[in-house]
Amino acid sequence: MNENIKHQGRIAQTGIYLGKLFRLFVFQSDWKVLPMSAVIAALVSLVVAQNLNKTMEGTLMGAFAISCICIWNGCFNSIQSVCRERSIVKREHRAGLHMTAYVAANMIYQAVVCLAQSVITIQMMKLSKVAFPGISYVTGNPALDMLITIFLIHYSADILSLFVSSVVRSTTTAMTVMPFILIFQLIFSGGFFSLSEKVMPVTNATVSKWGLTALCSEGNYNDLPMVSLWNSLFAMKDTEIEGVKPYEIMIERTKDISDEDIDDLVEGGMLSQEDAAEIRKYREEDPDYAGELFLRAKVMQKTAESNYKPQYVSTRENIIKCWTMMAMFALIFGILSVVALEFIDKDKR
Amino acid sequence: MLYRLASEVTVDDVYSSVGFIEGILSLGFILKLFLDIIFDLIGRWHLFKKFGEKGWKALIPFYNDYRLSVFADREPDGRVLMFADISAELLSYIAPLFIREDTNRLVSIIVNAVSMVLVIISMVYTIRVCLGLCQVFGRSKKWVIGWVFFNSVCLMIWGLSKKFVPAPKEEVIVKAAEESGLEAKEDDNCLSINLRERSAVDFFKKKTLLRDVHLNIPKGHMVLLLGGSGAGKTTFLNAVTGYEQADADILMNGGNVYKDYESMKYDIGFVPQGDLMRGNDTVGMTVADAALLRVPSSVSTAERKKKVGEVLDIFGLSPVSTSLVDKLSGGQRKRLSIAMEYISDPTLFILDEPDSGLDGVVARGLFEKLRLIADKGKIVIVITHTPDRVIDLFDDVIVLAKDAERTGRLAFYGSVQDGLDFFGKTSMEGILVSINREEEGGEGRADEFVEKYAVYAKERMGGPAA
Numbered sequence: 001m002n003e004n005i006k007h008q009g010r011i012a013q014t015g016i017y018l019g020k021l022f023r024l025f026v027f028q029s030d031w032k033v034l035p036m037s038a039v040i041a042a043l044v045s046l047v048v049a050q051n052l053n054k055t056m057e058g059t060l061m062g063a064f065a066i067s068c069i070c071i072w073n074g075c076f077n078s079i080q081s082v083c084r085e086r087s088i089v090k091r092e093h094r095a096g097l098h099m100t101a102y103v104a105a106n107m108i109y110q111a112v113v114c115l116a117q118s119v120i121t122i123q124m125m126k127l128s129k130v131a132f133p134g135i136s137y138v139t140g141n142p143a144l145d146m147l148i149t150i151f152l153i154h155y156s157a158d159i160l161s162l163f164v165s166s167v168v169r170s171t172t173t174a175m176t177v178m179p180f181i182l183i184f185q186l187i188f189s190g191g192f193f194s195l196s197e198k199v200m201p202v203t204n205a206t207v208s209k210w211g212l213t214a215l216c217s218e219g220n221y222n223d224l225p226m227v228s229l230w231n232s233l234f235a236m237k238d239t240e241i242e243g244v245k246p247y248e249i250m251i252e253r254t255k256d257i258s259d260e261d262i263d264d265l266v267e268g269g270m271l272s273q274e275d276a277a278e279i280r281k282y283r284e285e286d287p288d289y290a291g292e293l294f295l296r297a298k299v300m301q302k303t304a305e306s307n308y309k310p311q312y313v314s315t316r317e318n319i320i321k322c323w324t325m326m327a328m329f330a331l332i333f334g335i336l337s338v339v340a341l342e343f344i345d346k347d348k349r
Numbered sequence: 350m351l352y353r354l355a356s357e358v359t360v361d362d363v364y365s366s367v368g369f370i371e372g373i374l375s376l377g378f379i380l381k382l383f384l385d386i387i388f389d390l391i392g393r394w395h396l397f398k399k400f401g402e403k404g405w406k407a408l409i410p411f412y413n414d415y416r417l418s419v420f421a422d423r424e425p426d427g428r429v430l431m432f433a434d435i436s437a438e439l440l441s442y443i444a445p446l447f448i449r450e451d452t453n454r455l456v457s458i459i460v461n462a463v464s465m466v467l468v469i470i471s472m473v474y475t476i477r478v479c480l481g482l483c484q485v486f487g488r489s490k491k492w493v494i495g496w497v498f499f500n501s502v503c504l505m506i507w508g509l510s511k512k513f514v515p516a517p518k519e520e521v522i523v524k525a526a527e528e529s530g531l532e533a534k535e536d537d538n539c540l541s542i543n544l545r546e547r548s549a550v551d552f553f554k555k556k557t558l559l560r561d562v563h564l565n566i567p568k569g570h571m572v573l574l575l576g577g578s579g580a581g582k583t584t585f586l587n588a589v590t591g592y593e594q595a596d597a598d599i600l601m602n603g604g605n606v607y608k609d610y611e612s613m614k615y616d617i618g619f620v621p622q623g624d625l626m627r628g629n630d631t632v633g634m635t636v637a638d639a640a641l642l643r644v645p646s647s648v649s650t651a652e653r654k655k656k657v658g659e660v661l662d663i664f665g666l667s668p669v670s671t672s673l674v675d676k677l678s679g680g681q682r683k684r685l686s687i688a689m690e691y692i693s694d695p696t697l698f699i700l701d702e703p704d705s706g707l708d709g710v711v712a713r714g715l716f717e718k719l720r721l722i723a724d725k726g727k728i729v730i731v732i733t734h735t736p737d738r739v740i741d742l743f744d745d746v747i748v749l750a751k752d753a754e755r756t757g758r759l760a761f762y763g764s765v766q767d768g769l770d771f772f773g774k775t776s777m778e779g780i781l782v783s784i785n786r787e788e789e790g791g792e793g794r795a796d797e798f799v800e801k802y803a804v805y806a807k808e809r810m811g812g813p814a815a
Binding site: 199 | 456590592593612614615619621623625626627629630631634638639641642643644645646647673690
C-alpha cells in the first residue's frame with residue numbers, strides 16, 4: 001500500500017461538481033427556475049410599478065414585494081438540491097468526496113443561477129416601466145445598485161435553503177419546512193408588519209429585513225411624499241360633520257400662502273415647479289384651487305416627516321451594511337451546510 | 350311562593366351564593382386533582398409490577414410514561430411522548446418569564462402555538478401507547494377513549510384488577526454460542542478480518558450487532574456473504590470497509606484499514622444496493638467524474654480518459670455512453686454502478702445485492718463480469734438473496750447467523766462445497782433455512798452451527814487460526 005498516493009483535492013473536486021451541476025441544469029428541470037422568475041417578476045411589477053420609488057407607501061410595499069419574490073425564488077432554487085440526492089452524496093463521500101468541495105460547487109452554481117434570476121427580474125421591471133431610483137449611492141448606476149441588492153436577497157435566501165436541504169433527509173420534509181421559513185422571513189422583515197421593540201432584534205436574523213432596508217434606502221424612501229392621508233382627506237371633500245365640511249375649513253386656512261412656504265415645499269421635493277407656478281398664479285384669482293394644491297403638498301410633507309425611518313436613510317454606508325449582512329448570511333449558512341453534511345454517514349441505511 | 354322568595358333575593362345574596370359555589374367548585378377541583386394523582390400512582394405502581402418492573406420506577410415523572418410504552422411494545426413512540434411531555438413541562442415554566450403584560454402579542458402567539466403543538470403530539474403518542482397496551486393486555490381498542498379522558502381511573506383498573514393481565518412475553522434464551530477463540534493470522538495475500546465486536550448505542554442501551562468474526566479471504570476469491578434478515582451482513586461489510594468502524598483489525602496489502610482509512614478507502618470499492626447515480630447525467634460523464642474522484646491525481650488526463658474508455662468497454666456501456674442514466678435498463682444501471690467503483694482498480698470489491706431486480710440471464714451476465722474481476726487477483730464479496738442461480742461462480746461462502754442474543758455471528762467460512770457439507774444441505778437456500786429462527790420459517794439452529802464452526806475451523810487449521 002502506498003500512502004503517498006494523492007487524490008483530487010478540494011479545488012479540483014469543486015470543479016468536478018460544478019461541471020456536474022451545470023450539466024444537470026441543462027438536462028434536469030433546474031433551468032425552469034429562470035422563466036419562473038421572469039413570470040413572477042412580471043406579476044409583481046404589474047402591481048408595484050405605479051408607486052415604487054415614487055411614494056413612501058409604494059416604495060415600502062414594492063420593496064417588500066420584491067424582497068418576497070427574491071426570497072421565494074432563492075428558496076425554490078435549492079430547497080431540494082441536496083436532499084434529493086442525499087444517498088448519492090453519501091456514496092460519493094464514502095468514495096472520497098470532500099463536503100467543502102460539494103457545498104462550494106453548489107454555492108458557485110447557485111450564485112450563477114441567482115445572478116441570472118436577478119438580471120431577469122431587473123429586466124422585467126424595466127420592461128414593466130417600474131421607476132428606478134434617480135440617484136446611485138454605491139456604484140454610480142441606480143439599476144446596478146438595485147441588481148446587487150436583488151442578487152444578494154436571492155443568494156442569501158438560496159444558501160439558507162441549501163442549509164435546510166443539507167439538514168433534512170427527504171424532499172417531503174424540505175417542502176414542509178419551506179413555508180415556515182418564508183412565513184418567518186415575511187413576518188420578521190421588520191418593515192411591513194409592526195413589531196414591538198422587544199421583538200425587533202429578531203428581525204436582524206432575517207434576509208428580508210436587510211433586503212427591504214437596502215431597497216428602501218436605494219429608493220430614497222425618507223425623501224418621498226406620503227400620499228395616503230391626502231388621498232383619504234380628498235375622498236372626504238364633500239363630507240359634512242355637524243353641518244361643517246372639515247375639508248373646506250382646511251382650505252380656508254391656506255388663504256395666505258407666502259412665497260417662502262412655496263419655496264420650502266419645492267425644496268423638500270413635495271411640490272413640482274409647475275405646481276408652485278400654478279399656486280403663485282392662482283392664489284389671488286382662484287384661492288380654492290391654489291389652496292388645494294398647497295394643502296396637498298403640505299399634508300404630504302408633514303405625513304412624510306412623521307413617517308421618517310432612520311433605518312432607511314439613503315447613504316452609501318447603510319446600503320453597504322445591508323449588502324454585507326446578506327453576504328454574511330450566505331457565508332454562514334454555507335459553512336453550516338458543510339457541518340451538517342459532514343454527518344451524512346450517520347444517516348440510517 | 351317561589352316567585353315571592355326569588356323577588357326577595359338581593360344582589361348581595363347572589364354574590365355570596367356565587368362565591369360559595371365557586372368555593373365548592375375549587376374544592377372539588379382540588380379534590381379531583383388529588384384523587385387523580387393518588388389513582389395514577391397506585392395504578393401505575395401495580396401495573397409496573399404486572400410487567401415484573403420495580404414499583405418505585407412508576408414514581409419517576411416522564412420516565413414512567415416511557416416505561417409504559419416499552420411494556421406496550423411501543424418504545425419509539427414512548428421516546429417522542431417523553432420528549433413532548435418534558436418540553437411542554439419546561440415551556441410551562443419558561444413561558445411566564447417571557448409572557449408579561451407588556452409582552453408583544455406575537456411572542457404570546459408563538460409560545461401558545463408551540464404549547465398547542467406539544468399537547469397534540471403528546472395526545473397522539475399517548476393514544477399510540479394506549480393502543481399498544483390494549484394489544485398487550487388483549488383488550489378492546491375502545492379502552493383508548495378511557496385512557497385519554499380518564500387516565501388515572503384506567504390506570505387504577507388495569508393496575509389493580511386481576512382480570513387485566515398482560516400477555517406473557519416470548520421466553521428469551523440468553524444462552525448464546527460461546528466465543529470461538531479463533532484468530533485470523535495476517536497474510537499479505539489475504540484480507541485478514543479479526544472483528545471482535547460491533548455494537549451500537551440506541552437511547553442509552555448498548556446493542557451488540559456483530560461479534561467474533563475471524564477469517565482470511567485470499568486474493569482472487571469471489572465470496573458469497575450469506576445470512577438471514579438482520580444477521581448483520583451490511584454491518585459486517587461496513588465494518589470491513591472501515592465505513593462504520595468496529596472493535597476490529599482489518600488488514601489488507603500490509604496496511605490497517607482503520608488506521609489508514611483515508612488512503613485505503615480508495616483501494617476498496619463498495620457498490621451499494623440501490624442505483625445511487627444522478628439520473629440526468631450521461632453514462633460517460635458519470636464514469637469520467639467517478640474516475641476524477643477515485644483515480645490518483647498523478648494519473649494523466651490522457652491515461653484517465655483511456656481508463657474510462659476501457660471500463661465502459663468491459664462493462665458493455667460504450668454504446669450508451671452518451672445516454673442519460675435514467676434511460677438505461679436495470680442491468681445497464683447495475684453495470685454502471687459497478688463501473689464507477691471498478692474505475693479505481695480496488696483490491697477489495699464489495700457489492701450489496703447487485704442482482705436485485707434483475708432476471709436470471711442478466712444477473713448471470715453480471716456475476717460473470719464479477720468472476721472476471723476476481724480472476725484478476727481481486728477480492729470480490731457479494732451479498733445476494735438468490736445465490737443458487739450463480740453459485741458455481743463463487744469460490745467461498747461466509748455464513749452469518751443471528752445467535753440467541755440476536756447478535757450476528759460467524760456460522761461458517763470456507764469453500765462452497767465445504768459449506769454444503771458442513772450444513773448437510775444441497776443449496777444455499779437450504780443453509781439459510783437451517784440458520785434462520787423458527788419464527789422466520791427456519792430451523793433455528795444458528796447457535797449450534799456457530800459452535801460447530803469454531804470446532805471445525807480449529808480442526809481444519811490445526812490451531813486457533815481461521
